[in-house]
Amino acid sequence: MDPLRRAAVELLMEWEKRGSKLDPLFFRRTQGLGPRERGFVRELVYGVVRWLLRLDHVIAQHSKVKPQRMERAVLAALRVGAYQLLFLDQVPPWAAVSEMVEVVKGMGKGQAAGFVNAVLRAIAEGGKGKLPDREEKPREYLSIAFSHPGWVVEGWLKRWGLQETERLCAANNLIPPLTIRVNTLLGEREELLGRLALEGRRAYPTPYSPWGLILQDEEGFTKSELFKEGWFQVQDEGAQLISMLLSPEPGERVLELCAAPGGKATHMAQMMGGRGEVVAVDISPEKLSLLKENCRRLRITNVKAERYDARGPLPFSPESFDRVLVDAPCTGLGVLRRNPDGKWRVKEEDVKRLSELQFEILQEGARMLKRGGVLLYSTCTLTREENEGVVERLLEKGDFQLLEPPLSLPPSFFTQEGHFLSLPHRHGTDGFFAALLKKS
Secondary structure, eight states, X not given: OOHHHHHHHHHHHHHHHHTOOHHHHHHHHTTTSOHHHHHHHHHHHHHHHHTHHXXXXXXXXXXXXXGGGSOHHHHHHHHHHHHHHHHOTTSOHHHHHHHHHHHHHHTTOGGGHHHHHHHHHHHHHHTTOOOOOTTTOHHHHHHHHTTOOHHHHHHHHHHHHHHHHHHHHHHHTSXXXXXXXXXXXXXXXXXXXXXXXXTTOOEEEOSSOTTEEEESOOTTGGGSHHHHTTSEEEOOHHHHHHHHHHXXXXXXXXXXXXXXXXXXXHHHHHHTTTOSEEEEEESOHHHHHHHHHHHHHHTOOSEEEEEOOTTSOOSSOTTOEEEEEEEOOOOOTTOTTTOTTHHHHOOHHHHHHHHHHHHHHHHHHHXXXXXXXXXEEXXXXXXXXXXXXXXXXXXXXXXXXXXXXXXXXXXXXXXTTSOEEEOHHHHSSOOEEEEEEEEO
């Protein structure tokens, strides 16, 4: 029995039972593995989670027992086996079948070994199965073919239509690159490129962010001397553009709400050249601890971390900040390529609940902003209710106006209304929304 495949099955079972975030569980359960072994388990686990609906659809077509009626261990083993058969060309079909049969036996489910063998052999012979008709049933087709919840697909179809929604769903299933941001307090991007080359690491500049690099050699990067010395921070290119939109100036007082673990706060601090103050507010002590550690590593001294509920009332003087960034909690539908488990954790009813929370936080951020100051509302999700809908509610109050898109970014990043929108299939970044507002 292969212990790595068994580890993948057990990890998936625990994830489904807990209903919690996958990343912390994966890191905890794989700490004792070497890089290659850990990479293989990651491929199996995250691959299954990324393609969950598609796998269950194929399993159902080759089994008399529906997936929802199977034992948890049997279904997890079938999913891992089906993922290898359908998506991992380097694994021979016979190995995928026989190894998963042995895993089931090793887990004390010997009575199901014949069933698992028969289903996986049928999948190996029958391929990916039949999908709903793309034109007649676009929601069902996209949901199953690209493994996205139906309610998510329906919202995107209404907004973007079939072709673009299909491209977005396909991009969400790609493994994203590792993108970093150079710490300009220590040096420029070209200098970091040279230093990475001396470490034997390959990298190339991001196309839109002047601070970004895409690392091609991810293994062990957090143990590198450059990382330890604070030369870079891991941050998606789209997230780097959020700080670029707000453009804080040296000497200003800036407030970020929901700031931890500090990617944008530290970026703004370095954009300010270490002069002025960034007050970073978050409710999570664990995330604030990580924010403080990032500041220490990056040698940033002008970020002040504060633990408060961003809904307020905050203990700062009203209208005392030059700029405010509201980095609101959201459903996270723009970062599914990094967090595929988000597809199954987030529910449709969360959209309404979170939009109310977002508006509360936005109002408090607006209260803290000086007259004539600039407020940036941002999320990493792709629902109108959490994005445009929240901004429109603030604009209706009459104290704010939407600013024109800056010339520093291509027009493709902006909607007809003038909102910032980065998308995986258009820009190769995570999905971010932002609205730049000025207090009148």
